[in-house]
Amino acid sequence: AEKVLGYDLLSLCLEGPRDALDRTQHCQPAVFVASLAAVEKLNHLQPEVRGRGGRGGWARRRLGPARGAAEAALGSVSPQVVERCVAAAGYSVGEFAALVFAGALGFAEALYAVKVRAEAMQRASEAVPSGMLSVVGRREANYKFACLEARKHCELLGIENPVCTVSNYLFPDSRVIAGHLQALEFLQENARKYYFKRTKMLPVSGAFHTRLMEPAVEPLAEVLKSIEIQKPLLCVYSNVDGKKYMHSKHIQKLLVKQVVSPVLWEQTMHSVYERKQGTEFPYTYEVGPGNQLGAILKQCNLKAWKQYKHVDALEDEEAAET
Numbered sequence: 001a002e003k004v005l006g007y008d009l010l011s012l013c014l015e016g017p018r019d020a021l022d023r024t025q026h027c028q029p030a031v032f033v034a035s036l037a038a039v040e041k042l043n044h045l046q047p048e049v050r051g052r053g054g055r056g057g058w059a060r061r062r063l064g065p066a067r068g069a070a071e072a073a074l075g076s077v078s079p080q081v082v083e084r085c086v087a088a089a090g091y092s093v094g095e096f097a098a099l100v101f102a103g104a105l106g107f108a109e110a111l112y113a114v115k116v117r118a119e120a121m122q123r124a125s126e127a128v129p130s131g132m133l134s135v136v137g138r139r140e141a142n143y144k145f146a147c148l149e150a151r152k153h154c155e156l157l158g159i160e161n162p163v164c165t166v167s168n169y170l171f172p173d174s175r176v177i178a179g180h181l182q183a184l185e186f187l188q189e190n191a192r193k194y195y196f197k198r199t200k201m202l203p204v205s206g207a208f209h210t211r212l213m214e215p216a217v218e219p220l221a222e223v224l225k226s227i228e229i230q231k232p233l234l235c236v237y238s239n240v241d242g243k244k245y246m247h248s249k250h251i252q253k254l255l256v257k258q259v260v261s262p263v264l265w266e267q268t269m270h271s272v273y274e275r276k277q278g279t280e281f282p283y284t285y286e287v288g289p290g291n292q293l294g295a296i297l298k299q300c301n302l303k304a305w306k307q308y309k310h311v312d313a314l315e316d317e318e319a320a321e322t
Contacts, residue, residue, distance in 0.1 A: 001029070001111060004111045023205070024121050025122040031289060032093055032094070032096055032097050035287050036097050086282050087244075088101055088102050089236065089237040090239075091265060091293060092263055096114050099251065104232040104233075105227065105230075110227075122206075124215040125206025126206075127212075127215065128212055130179060130206050131179075131184055131207060132206075133178070133199055135175050135196050135199050136174050136196070136199075137175070137195055137196050137197060138195040138196075140195045141196060142194070142195075143175050143177065146177075147165050147166065147177060150162075150179070150186045151164045153182070157182055162179065163183070163210050164183035166262055167207065167262050168262060169267060170265055170296050172266070174296075178209060209258070209261060211260050216259050220256055221256045232245055237272060239263045241254075241264065242264040269296070269297060270300070281301075281307050283309070284297065284308045285311055294308050294310055
């Protein structure tokens with residue numbers, strides 16, 4: 001990783017400084033590498049998983065999609081596990097990790113693409129004061145109307161072509177809204193009017209997955225054109241439409257589109273876990289830093305969540321059990 005990135009990522013993750021690690025240009029590569037490291041940890045530390053049909057096969061005990069703490073990959077990179085997996089999905093940059101696991105991308109090439117993506121998104125973030133607002137709404141909440149009024153508010157402030165839109169669909173009644181900071185502040189101040197129960201600004205530097213990230217599209221597109229992309233060896237679901245990737249050109253196109261499109265995570269969860277009544281749910285492993293995606297899965301599908309476990313490459317196994 002250090003050869004590709006040009007800096008010591010492990011040292012940055014372990015020793016900080018934290019503000020440097022939190023910067024988009026460093027955070028995205030860190031999550032990507034940590035997710036795949038967690039996949040390897042799961043493979044080596046849980047032999048009983050492999051013995052029960054590899055984490056994911058449609059065997060008697062199916063072991064299913066792994067997501068990685070806001071980013072993810074499933075299973076292990078060993079061919080046996082790949083053959084027995086059901087699916088993989090990755091949240092935002094985690095989609096690159098899922099595609100590496102599935103054999104569609106090489107590790108070094110994908111890490112370089114993530115580096116270019118992260119640096120381009122960092123530059124786009126610094127160009128416009130923007131951010132992301134996590135919202136939990138009541139059933140009556142109309143997110144599109146709230147965003148429309150927030151954009152009108154920005155226009156009154158003299159902001160041309162303001163951005164305020166849903167950028168992440170998390171679970172029923174939960175969204176992330178991204179755009180100009182003035183729009184997000186307006187929504188927080190008028191939360192009750194729009195039936196928002198809770199709002200919280202996320203610790204990110206920009207409005208990811210909106211058109212404010214358009215300057216990052218071309219750099220990523222150019223890199224992906226130079227990378228060999230294979231058809232995945234197992235089902236990988238896209239953030240853009242919540243559906244399975246079909247072929248290499250499909251992957252290339254949607255990875256670029258994802259930068260300026262909302263993450264349809266809730267819809268992806270419905271696609272992954274859709275099954276006939278009475279069919280048991282697969283084991284699900286979230287691999288990588290943090291367990292936010294497990295919390296989201298619990299809200300989307302409680303039965304599927306009961307077969308869920310989180311694996312973090314840097315977390316002590318005994319501590320994790322307590």
